[in-house]
Amino acid sequence: MRRARTFDWWHTGMASIIVLVVSGCGSNESTTGPPPPPPPSPPSVNGLVVAAGDGQVGTVAAGLTEPLTVRVEDTSGQPVSGVSVSWSVVAGGGTLSSVASSSDASGLAAVSYTMGTTAGTQRVRATIAGTSTTATFTVTARAGPPATLAVLAGNDQAGPTGAALPVAYRIRVDDQYGNVVEGATVAWTVVKGGGSVAAASSVTDAAGAASVIHTLGPQGGGQLVDAAVQGTAVSPVRFHATARSAFAITSGGSNVAERFGSDLWIHGGYGYSGTWGNRNGTPGNAVKIWQLDPSGAPSLIDSVVTAGISTVSDVEVSADGSVLMFSTEGGPNAGLYIYRLTDPRSPTLVDRALVSTGLHTATFGYIGGNTYAFAAKNPGSPALLIYQIDATGPNPITLVSTTPIPPAYGIHDTFVRDGIAVVSAWDTGVILYDVGNGLRGGTTSTPLEISRIATANGNSHNGWWFHNPNTGERRYLFVGEEGPGVVGGAASGDIHVVDVSALSAPREVATFSVAGAGTHNFWMDEQAEVLYAAYYNAGIVAIDVSGDLSGDLTIREIARIQPGGTANTFTWGVQLYQGSVYAVDMLSGFWQLSRP
């Protein structure tokens, strides 16, 4: 209990004034009757004493259980009734049930107090109205129940498989008002990667923080740990780490010595790879045919050689395995070739469509029950040519439409999925066309542009629209940039990540780069959330693309290999097939690698 100072002079003065006024009136009304009796003397208030409610402990934004009560006393310590007491919040921002109350017969005046939203000390002041006589209450507000989790440290680290990450995962628990919550139990759960955490749970400290060390599991790639507050419905937070591992050469290599290699496709236990340019006088006019043994090791069994070309620039087998398609350049017979794979060891020419200056890439697209080839003329116009492919019909290759891509250096590659053609068009950027998706009403006959984006540095070369089977997201488009380079020597260009969750408004959100090297063709292990990039002079690079992608993704590199060695590697294409990574290196041939 505290006693406040008292000031009687004001009340004494008021009494004197009242007496004077009454005396005057009495003089004027002396003829109407005897003067009234003098009023009772006002109470002589001496102090304000905290009677109850001080020192309480409560929860932010909640009412205190006990009212804040003061007692008004006179100079002799007796309660004074009828005195008006005003109330105010001095600290803490809470609310009062009333800003004024009167002392009762016991001299008590009270209000209820609801805590402010900031944890810590809160103060309320009572003042005898019209005076400076005060009494102050001090109460303590504790944080409310856990409402949010925030990552403080440790997210997006990388380390070798099986190793403990150097920085502990650290989170902070807050209530709904942002006050840290001490004493909350945080559960740590390994979600992906098979690693372990040092403790299954930990308790938040006075700073609301809890932490744990994550030891990575044995599989290279993204590894995830969730942190959740036990006994609450608070959304957990997820920590991501990249486990670094290594490729290993399983078989292959030094098996296409007479030509430079180019693209590849593997289907049904057979591989088909292209050849490029001119090597010691031998043009890249061959498609190499590889048979995979039960271990996946490739053996060269035959070649399809096409006269009048110098490059087989793109190779693909249809999804049903019935058709081999490849694009060619560099000669009078350049264009699109279709072979039937009735015998995958011995493809049979079905048809070809010759195109002046050739076609650089050709990609199958399956739309409305039909099979199409999306071909890129690079450079040139019209740049995008769409053919309908029917290897068993009377017109195996039928030109359906052509699309100019201004301003033109042409396009390099097309990725087709969900009725959308993702066209990589050098400095023009990446253009999304509706060719049967329904978003814009486009068709293969009339592709309609949905949107376009110019990624950093331009030189958009190829793309892969990632459909994540684990999350159902179709959020990220990976765009390869092919910058200046010397074929077989130097390369440049990064991987740009474009958020296409809104197809009409794509935006670049992340970049991956390898110093001194340039990316080329992609393949994805979508289930494992790993992007494999043929990376020219850097060989093959595996990149962890799990979780949210933003900023610089360089730390997400899982593994890298130059299969032909430092001086003999310039890798064009890569594909994952039945657990192995296959790659064609322009210099060192066809390789089988183990996944990192």
Next chain:
Amino acid sequence: MSRAALRFPVSHHWSQVLERAVATVGAKVGPVAVEGSLFNGDEPEEPGQWPRIGNRFGDSRALRVMVFPATGVELQGSHAVVASPEQREGAGPDQFKWSASARWARPIAGRPADALMEWARTSELDGAFVFSTFLAEGQYRIGRHRMYSQFERTERPEEERQLDLFRTVRPHHDDNLLGVTRWTIHTVGYGADISQWAGVRLEPFAELSLGRVSRIGAGLFDPEAFYGRRSLTSLSVGARLAWASAGGMEHRMGRYGVVAMPRHSGTHDH
């Protein structure tokens, strides 16, 4: 276009005139001349191909400064920005060019002589590719006898070839450089002006060139594999014909500007 030596430079910009539409203005004040030019950046892809004057004229520019400090001496420096020379539609990378030269043409002991040194540099793709070239040549005549020498060091892009290995892909696909080579060639020659009939002069000559080609940096292009060897030796024997009224046998690279230059006896511009 003609030079003292039969062997033409490896740097094709010093051995041919590209067909372009050029508008040049110039001014000469005392010993200093300045020229500015606008032109189309596209280069012809085949003989007889016309410049794309309609939509590309003016996309490229050059500035040249020349100084004539003494009779028979001229110094030159130039800078040019050439838009997309390798892609006729104009979507290819631009080239930034610098050049400098010094020419000397005065009699020595009363006999005609001249010498020329040229240096040039081309940069494209923000300096990703830089090619330099240097050439020095000179000749001296004593009576009917002419002696000459030429030295060249040129860096050259080796580009993706067509089925015909002497043709490159135009316009090129993606990265089309297979490597960079440096050509270093020394040439000496001798000619004798043996006759003159009706204004036509005949000069039998013999010329020897020794050179080597080396790789700069990595890449697919192996000059030894492509050409069969890294060095070259060339002996040329022939006879030049010239019209005496055109100035005789002192062939030299010409100028393409508009500022009138002092002419020297015995020279012949091309």
